[in-house]
Amino acid sequence: MPRFGMVIDTLKCVGCMDCVVACQTENDVPQGYCRDWIVTETRGAFPNLTLEIRSERCNHCDNPPCVTCCPTGASHVEDFGRTVQVTANQCIGCKACLAACPYGARFVHPDGYADKCTFCLHRVKEGKDPACVSVCPTHCMAFGDLDDPKSEVSRLLASRKYHTLLPEAGTKPRVFYLT
Amino acid sequence: MLEITSTRHNPLVDPVLSVWSWEIPVYLFFGGMIAGMMILAGLNMLRLAKGERAEGFYSVQTPILGFILMNLGMGALFLDLAHKLFVYRVYMAFEPLSPMSWGSWVLLLVYPVILVSALIRLPQAWPWLGERLPVLQRLSDALVASPGKIRLLGGLNVGLGIALGIYTGILLSTMVARPLWNSAILGPLFLFSGLSAAAAMVHLVASLVPGHPAPRSFLGGALAMLVQPLGDRPPEPRTADGLIKADLGFLAIELVLIGLLFIGLLSSSASHVAAVDLLVSGKYATVFWGVVIVAGILVPLALQWLELGHRIPHTVIPAVLVLAGGFALRWVMVGAGQASHMVAAAGF
Ligand code: SF4
Ligand code: SF4
Numbered sequence: 001m002p003r004f005g006m007v008i009d010t011l012k013c014v015g016c017m018d019c020v021v022a023c024q025t026e027n028d029v030p031q032g033y034c035r036d037w038i039v040t041e042t043r044g045a046f047p048n049l050t051l052e053i054r055s056e057r058c059n060h061c062d063n064p065p066c067v068t069c070c071p072t073g074a075s076h077v078e079d080f081g082r083t084v085q086v087t088a089n090q091c092i093g094c095k096a097c098l099a100a101c102p103y104g105a106r107f108v109h110p111d112g113y114a115d116k117c118t119f120c121l122h123r124v125k126e127g128k129d130p131a132c133v134s135v136c137p138t139h140c141m142a143f144g145d146l147d148d149p150k151s152e153v154s155r156l157l158a159s160r161k162y163h164t165l166l167p168e169a170g171t172k173p174r175v176f177y178l179t
Numbered sequence: 180m181l182e183i184t185s186t187r188h189n190p191l192v193d194p195v196l197s198v199w200s201w202e203i204p205v206y207l208f209f210g211g212m213i214a215g216m217m218i219l220a221g222l223n224m225l226r227l228a229k230g231e232r233a234e235g236f237y238s239v240q241t242p243i244l245g246f247i248l249m250n251l252g253m254g255a256l257f258l259d260l261a262h263k264l265f266v267y268r269v270y271m272a273f274e275p276l277s278p279m280s281w282g283s284w285v286l287l288l289v290y291p292v293i294l295v296s297a298l299i300r301l302p303q304a305w306p307w308l309g310e311r312l313p314v315l316q317r318l319s320d321a322l323v324a325s326p327g328k329i330r331l332l333g334g335l336n337v338g339l340g341i342a343l344g345i346y347t348g349i350l351l352s353t354m355v356a357r358p359l360w361n362s363a364i365l366g367p368l369f370l371f372s373g374l375s376a377a378a379a380m381v382h383l384v385a386s387l388v389p390g391h392p393a394p395r396s397f398l399g400g401a402l403a404m405l406v407q408p409l410g411d412r413p414p415e416p417r418t419a420d421g422l423i424k425a426d427l428g429f430l431a432i433e434l435v436l437i438g439l440l441f442i443g444l445l446s447s448s449a450s451h452v453a454a455v456d457l458l459v460s461g462k463y464a465t466v467f468w469g470v471v472i473v474a475g476i477l478v479p480l481a482l483q484w485l486e487l488g489h490r491i492p493h494t495v496i497p498a499v500l501v502l503a504g505g506f507a508l509r510w511v512m513v514g515a516g517q518a519s520h521m522v523a524a525a526g527f
Contacts, residue, residue, distance in 0.1 A: 017186065037187035041523075045180055056187075065355060071279035072268040090268050093261025095191075095198040096279050102356035102521050104196065107189035112262035166521050168448075169355055 002145035003062075004081035004119055005174035006133070007153045007162070008055055012140035015040060015053040019132035019141070023057075026120060026131035030110050035117040036132055052179070055132065055141065058105035058117040059165065059173030060084045066097035066106065075114065081145075083121060088113040102169040119143070146174065181523065196357075196517040202259035204509035207347045208376070209252030211369050212505065214344030215377025216245045217289070219425070220296060221336025228330040238381045238422075240304065242296035244405045249293065253286070278353050282346045289343055292335045298322055299329075304404035307397045344370035351516060359454035359512070359519040362443050368436040372505050375429035379479075379501035382422040386495050419493060423483045426501065430480050437472075454519035463515040466507055475504010 015038045023029060023036050036057035043050050060083045067075045067084060074090035075097050077083070086097075091113035098106045098114060109115040120130035124143075128134065133141040144151035149158075156162075157176055164173040191198045219238040227239065260266055270287070274280040302309030302316040309316050322328055348369035351360040384406040393407065394400045408418075441459075444451040458467045479497035486493050 020186065033189050034187055037185055039186075040184045042182040043180065049180075056185075068274075068276040069279065069353065071272070071274055071277045071283060072265075073272045073274055074268070088262075089265060090272075091262050092265050092268055093263070094259070094279060095261065096277075096354075098192065098198045099196060099517060100354045100356055104187065104189070104192050104520075107192050108198070108261045113265075166523065169521055171355075 001079065002081050003147045003174070004060065004083055004124065004143065005146040005153050005176065006057075006060075006119070006130075007142045007156045007176045007178060009138075009140040009156075009160075009178040010052045010054055011178065012138040013053045013055060014138060016137065018135050018137055019055045022131040022135035023117070023120075026123070027118070033107050033109075033115075035115070052177075054177055055136075056103070056105075056165070057132070057175065058084065058101075058119075059103060059171065059175045060117075060119055062172035062174060063170060065100040065102075065169075065171060069096045069100040071096065078121065081119070081121070081124065083119045084116075085118055085121065086114050086116065088115075102166050102171060103173075183523065196520070197514075199259065199513050199517060201510070202255040204506065204513045205255040206252045206259070207350075207369065207509040207513070208506045209248050209255070210347045211344055211373025211509070212376040212380055212502075213245045213249050213252070213289070213293075213373075214340045214342075214347070214370065215374035215429075216241050216381065217293070217296075217336040217340030217343070218374060219377055219381060220245075221333045221338075221340060224296075224299075224329050224333030224336060228326040228333060230326070238377075239296075240300045240409060241381055241384070242293045242299075243301060243304065244380075244384060246290075246293050246297060247405060249286075249289070278346060278350045282343075282350060285339065285342050285346060289339050292332070292339055295322075296332055296336060300409060301404070303409055304393055304407070305400040306393050306395050307400045341370065344373045347373065351512065356521060357454075357516045357519050358448070358450040358521060359444070359457065359516040361447075361451065362440050364436055364440040364443060365512075368433065368440060369509075371429050371433045371436060372508055375426050375433060375501055376505035378422045378426040378429060379498035379505075382419060382426070383495050383498040383502070385418065385422075386493075386498075420487065423487055423497075426497075427480060427483055427487070430476050430501070434472075434476055434480075448522075450520070450522045453522055454515070457515040457518055458511065461515070462518070463511045467511050467515075470507035471504050471511060474500050475507055476501075479504070 017038055020034055020036055029035055036055055039054045039056050041052045064084045067077055072090050072092055074087045076085060078085045093108060093112045106114050106116040123130060129143050133143045142152045142156055144153040146153055148154060160178045162176045162178050164176055187193050220241060223239045269283045298319050299322055302319050345366040348366035352362055352365040354360055385408050387406045389408060394403050441455055444455045457463055479500045482497040485491045
């Protein structure tokens with residue numbers, strides 16, 4: 001069984017937000033909400049500044065606190081691809097998972113249930129890439145099976161330097177940022 | 180320098196998490212107070228089972244009030260849910276790693292124990308009902324006449340009370356993402372705060388209409404049973420003094436636990452230190468210092484100390500202050516805890 005992950009090259013990302021728009025269109029994300037977003041991080045002291053632009057989303061963590069805290073099992077790890085998903089008609093809207101996610105990746109859908117990035121599982125099941133990956137004009141994103149050493153994501157992680165977000169949270173995120 | 184900008188703008192999540200408003204603090208406050216009332220009542224039931232007289236222990240008479248408060252707390256929790264129609268889903272699963280799941284099942288056990296506990300007093304406290312449902316009187320008599328049953332009920336009250344009180348803290352403390360809550364102290368802190376609120380509540384209601392026979396009318400009896408001690412004489416002074424002494428202990432322990440919480444967080448990571456700042460000098464500082472610490476703990480400690488020494492007359496003021504402080508503690512912890520977040524590590 002695959003273990004899906006995403007690799008994003010921060011040296012290529014220009015923050016154009018095509019991924020954000022593609023996600024909103026593909027997944028019918030309600031107006032005023034977003035499942036993915038762009039973060040710009042500037043570090044250092046002038047003139048020695050570094051800039052990193054990242055497309056962020058749910059990290060489909062290997063150790064997801066949003067799943068363990070859920071009282072109904074609505075938040076769960078899907079067998080296919082080990083992705084983290086929410087079953088809307090099991091969710092009571094208690095918002096514990098929103099508080100438990102260190103990345104602020106979730107929101108309450110106007111219909112009342114917890115919502116977030118699904119890694120476009122409906123597309124992946126058809127053999128396609130997630131909408132954000134397929135639309136990126138700089139091809140800065142790759143999606144695939146982290147457990148398959150021959151997949152593009154595994155090869156990128158084996159050949160490049162990378163980091164994850166807030167690794168100290170112990171969530172073991174599966175979205176990796178190449179630097 | 181570290182400057183972060185984000186295009187994310189999700190309601191209730193950005194710029195700081197604010198998914199829980201007044202409902203969850205109300206739920207946690209009532210939950211903690213009911214837990215405390217169960218523990219006080221349970222301990223006194225254990226003494227009753229040994230043959231002590233019931234009049235001295237007003238807390239044994241409070242489960243009916245506890246039942247009403249419990250429903251108010253659960254009502255607040257229900258109001259908070261965003262997907263209300265699916266609330267039954269909580270009881271279609273048991274998630275062993277989810278404190279909220281544990282809490283929901285514990286609450287399901289608490290209800291029958293509170294209702295059976297209420298039977299000890301219900302027929303006498305609400306004569307209108309007692310006369311129309313003689314079976315209640317028979318059940319009450321059977322319960323009161325059996326020390327074994329009272330002992331079991333007392334044990335269940337104490338055990339479930341401790342579980343419920345700690346749960347109200349554990350619910351928050353398991354969330355690594357919210358540094359202010361990352362402390363095992365939060366469970367005991369909410370438990371002792373619940374106990375002090377319970378002692379204050381029992382004291383408050385026992386002082387409202389002391390020493391009258393229970394009204395025989397439907398409505399008068401229904402209202403009086405919530406707040407009126409049984410018997411036509413006011414509760415013995417040892418009831419009030421016992422509650423004040425207990426409250427002094429609970430408040431002192433609460434103060435120590437808040438100190439330990441701060442020491443633990445301040446000696447932890449940058450995220451935890453920043454979280455403490457929210458309470459000590461940030462947006463929540465006024466309510467924290469003014470209402471939780473000074474008005475809710477220090478002033479009632481001093482007033483009750485003077486009352487015990489008979490240097491000032493007994494009033495309900497300390498009890499009211501303790502209740503206000505107990506609620507403010509939940510409100511501050513829920514609000515500031517959500518605002519606290521993990522600070523991005525320097526360098527990558
Ligand atoms: S990023 Fe947040 S919502 Fe996504 S799996 Fe991790 S903890 Fe859960
Ligand atoms: S909001 Fe829904 S998915 Fe999230 S923890 Fe509550 S029940 Fe689970």
